[in-house]
Amino acid sequence: MAGFHTKTFTDHDDYMTPVTAWTDILLNNLLKRSGYAVIWEPFYGDGTSGMNLGTLFPASRVIHQPEDFFVTDHECDIIITNPPFTLKKQVFQRLVELGKPFIILCPSSMINTRYMADLFADQESPLQICIPRKRIQFLKMVDGKVDPDQKGRCNFDCFYYCWKCGLDRDITWMK
DSSP, rough: OTTTHHHHHHHEEEEEEEOHHHHHHHHTTTTTTOOOOOOOOOOOTSSSHHHHHHHHHSSSEEEEEOOTTTTOOOOOOOOOOOOGGGGGHHHHHHOOOOOOOOEEEEEEEGGGGGHHHHTTTTTOOOOOEEOSSSSOEEEETTTTTOOOOOOOOOOSSSEEEEEEESOSSSSEOOO
16 A cells, blocks of 8 residues: 555545546446446546446446445445545445445445444445455556556455445455
């Protein structure tokens, strides 16, 4: 996690999700359960995340609009997103309040936090984790544009945190 909490990260918490991260969900059959007709991707970023999900899951309608996740709710079957990491604690609190199934891409270190234990220890449905085969390389945006100085190497690992998704295992190593 070296460099994770830098001033630059806090000032520019816009890291777009590469299509490969959403492709991993498809390839590892994380949406195998039927009934995911509507996917909500609540964090808009540059708009490509919703487009990528729509392309990968054409049988589902994807809701992806530039709006405030903390005051908005949509009728959906599942929430799939890569939220701003500086807001991850608040995002997970809101997700539990909403009570909807989710797949959230966030730093692996979150599993060691007290707030995650407090949020999920007593839930009827367990929090399940899917571990990517390799580190996800996010696309850093600064002031709405791709940062030309980015080194292209993410220096921390992420998990897919899944809840109410009906996965076969609580921990899944992805292919």
